[in-house]
Amino acid sequence: MLSLLVAALLQSAAPAVPPAPAATPADPLPEDWVAIPDDEVMVITLANGGTVSVRxxxxxxxxxxxxxxxxxxxxxxxxxxxxxxxxxxxxxxxxATEKKPLPPGITLRPPAEYDRPGTSAVARLGRRDPYADWAGYSRDGWPLAGNFQSEWMPHCYGMVGVGRDMAPDTGSGAELYVAIGHGPRALDRNVALVGRVVEGIERVSVLPRGTGDLGFYKTEGERVPIATVRLASEIPAASRPRYEYRRTDNPRFTAWIAGRENRQPPFFVVPAGGADICNAMPPVRRGAAAQ
Amino acid sequence: MLSLLVAALLQSAAPAVPPAPAATPADPLPEDWVAIPDDEVMVITLANGGTVSVRxxxxxxxxxxxxxxxxxxxxxxxxxxxxxxxxxxxxxxxxATEKKPLPPGITLRPPAEYDRPGTSAVARLGRRDPYADWAGYSRDGWPLAGNFQSEWMPHCYGMVGVGRDMAPDTGSGAELYVAIGHGPRALDRNVALVGRVVEGIERVSVLPRGTGDLGFYKTEGERVPIATVRLASEIPAASRPRYEYRRTDNPRFTAWIAGRENRQPPFFVVPAGGADICNAMPPVRRGAAAQ
Incomplete structure (x- = not known):
């Protein structure tokens, strides 16, 4: 069987792992975890009761x-x-009916927020990215890719973006999507990314694939009903989910990157010497209190 | 909505698209499609009747x-x-019981077939890969990654590999896995890849995620029963699935690569100038006759 160890090394971003008795250079300190504000968390509750949280x-x-x-x-x-x-x-x-009127206060034609000037990454991966000159991390736990002039978020598994029609339309934000396969990075700088699923992606990734063109469900009955969407700040404190991101501007995180780029024995025999940003997504975990 | 066009451009490797009246340099000629031998196709039939074909x-x-x-x-x-x-x-x-005896004729300790010497790629992507010095394609339609000394297949969505325990064990091949998320490329050169799902991956990718550690199903009842596994050559000709790969050693395929690396208007406003091998998997399609 594919060993338990390899999967643990490869897959988990280890947010749930408590500090080990024998600390490694990659282990976070308590202060490396920072609460995500409640109004930065959007909770989608499906009609079947499952929830999906988006930062x-x-x-x-x-x-x-x-x-x-x-x-x-x-x-x-x-x-x-x-x-x-x-x-x-x-x-x-x-x-899906495309007939529901938007509420007041919506900017119908937002600017193309596909990238932004400058490079704010405080930590970077060692190798060039196939879609950018560099890939790395913002201080507050977002993945980034960029060149010498600008930076953007990469389309990785779990990233949430704004559906749109032909350019220069950018989409209002009313139709959203989440990447559920190999990161569709060609969309970088062509679509506005607005967040990342931080819990519950498996409630979406298992849904039946649509048999219509491009995965659209052919009938209304196949659609998966959404009960509610709320900001965590709207949810009663007792049941409100809270999350923390891991800061990236410290030597523990630099060591964490090195560990992603070079997996270790006894399972691994050849360390890669590099990693894809989508295989090194910055950790987010459940937190005790949001702010 | 995320447009129909973008998804068509991004997602489909276009094997099902008939030659357009106005041919583009990337359109394959009929002779670019080559039959995959029947004994190179393994058909997994689930107890629910769904089939998954592996080249x-x-x-x-x-x-x-x-x-x-x-x-x-x-x-x-x-x-x-x-x-x-x-x-x-x-x-x-x-x-799952780990008790079923293996049949005679099995090499219990295969060599580490993780990579091979030389570089046989006949077409390459333009940018460096995060896990290798180059990424490209074999003549017969396999994705490759490599350095100056050796080459290997990359762990992309749909690639099939051999589960194993700790090195130097390489696994007998009795326990297999398929990648169903962002390509877990750190496994490259650490596990033997033996093929690729060419049809029916969506019958696996939608399965409920296991709630045990590392996605193992906790109970026998959760396991997804497999009815049969057969080579296509064992299946009666009338119901045998047949596939073709697209040859990569021609200027049409070079143009196809260029198209994957630089998506075009009207949807795309910024071509990436590069692509990840896992987002540019060589096309395979249903064929009329296997050999």
């Missing part, structure tokens, strides 16, 4: 995230659906 | 593939199960 990225796509917060505030996604699931690509949700 | 790679891992053919010939996987499904990682199948 929003207001600093990366401020107008789109403002739209999303307004849509959540109006409870606009309540009683909508996941209407498209395409294997090794995306699951997409919103108003 | 085997005997040239890359000859001893492991010989074992797999012997196991198929003995109908060894009949009435076994998929016993592990880990989100964004792998689904794994075989004998």
């Amino acid at each position: 929003l990225a207001p600093a990366m796509a401020p107008v789109h995230v403002a739209n999303i917060r307004a849509l959540v505030g109006a409870h606009w996604w309540d009683a909508t659906s996941i209407y498209r699931v395409q294997d090794n690509y995306v699951a997409q949700w919103g108003d | 085997l790679a005997p040239a890359m891992a000859p001893v492991h593939v010989a074992n797999i053919r012997a196991l198929v010939g003995a109908h060894w996987w009949d009435a076994t199960s998929i016993y592990r499904v880990q989100d964004n990682y792998v689904a794994q199948w075989g004998d």
Whole structure:
């Protein structure tokens, strides 16, 4: 069998692992975990009761995230659906009828928040990325890719983006998708990414693939109903989920990167000497209190 | 909504698209499609009737593939199960009891067929790969990665590998897995890859994720029963599935690569200038006759 160890080494970003008695240079200190604000967490509750939590990225796509917060505030996604699931690509949700009016206060034509000037990464991977000159991490736990002039978030598994039609349309934010296969990185800098699923992605990735073109469900009955979408700040404190990101601007995280780039014996015989940003996503874990 | 066009451009490797009236430089000629031999195709039939077809790679891992053919010939996987499904990682199948005796003729300790000397790629991607010095394609339609001395197949979505325990064990081939998330490339050169799912991956990728450690199903009842596993050559001709790979040693394929590396308007506004091998998997399609 594929060993337990390899999967543990490879897969988990180890957020749930308590500090080991014998600390390694990659082990986080307690202060490396920082609460994610409650109004930065969007909780999707499916009609079957399952929940999916998305961390929003207001600093990366401020107008789109403002739209999303307004849509959540109006409870606009309540009683909508996941209407498209395409294997090794995306699951997409919103108003499948395309007739539901948007609430007031929505910017209908947001700017193209696909990238931003400058390079704010505080930690980087060692090798060049196939889609960018570098890949790395923001201080507050977002994956980044970039060149010498600008940076953007990469389309990795679990990243959430804004559906749109042909350019220069950028999408209002009412139709969202999440990547559920190999990161569709060609979308980088072509679509606005607005966040990342931090818990519950497996409630989406298992959904039946749509048999219509591009994974759209052919009939209304196949759609997966969404009960509610709320910001965590709207959810009563007793049942509110809370999350923490791991800071990236410290030598523990640098050691963590090195560990992702060079897996160790006894399972691994050849360390790669590099890693793909989508296989080295910055850790997020459940937290005790959000702020 | 995420447009129909973008998904078509991004996702489909276009094997099903007939030659357009206005041919592009990337359109294959009829002779670019080559039949995959029937004894190179392994058909897994689940108890629910769904089938999953795997193209085997005997040239890359000859001893492991010989074992797999012997196991198929003995109908060894009949009435076994998929016993592990880990989100964004792998689904794994075989004998969950670990007690079923192997048939005669199996090499119990195969050599480490993780890579091979030389570089046989006839086409390459333009940018460096995070896990290798180059990425490209064999003439007969396999993805490759390599350095100056050797080459290997990359762990992309849909690639099939041999479960093993700690090195130097390489696994007999009786326990197999398929990648169902972002390509777990750190496994490259550490595990024997033996093939690729060419049809039916969505019958595996939707399976419930195991809630035990590493995605193992906790109870026997959760396991997904496998009815039979057969080589296509064992299946009556009338119902035998047949596949073709697209040759890579021609200017049409070079143009196809360029198209994957630089997506075009009207949807795309920024071409990436590069692609990840796992987002540019060589096309395979259903064929009329296998040989």
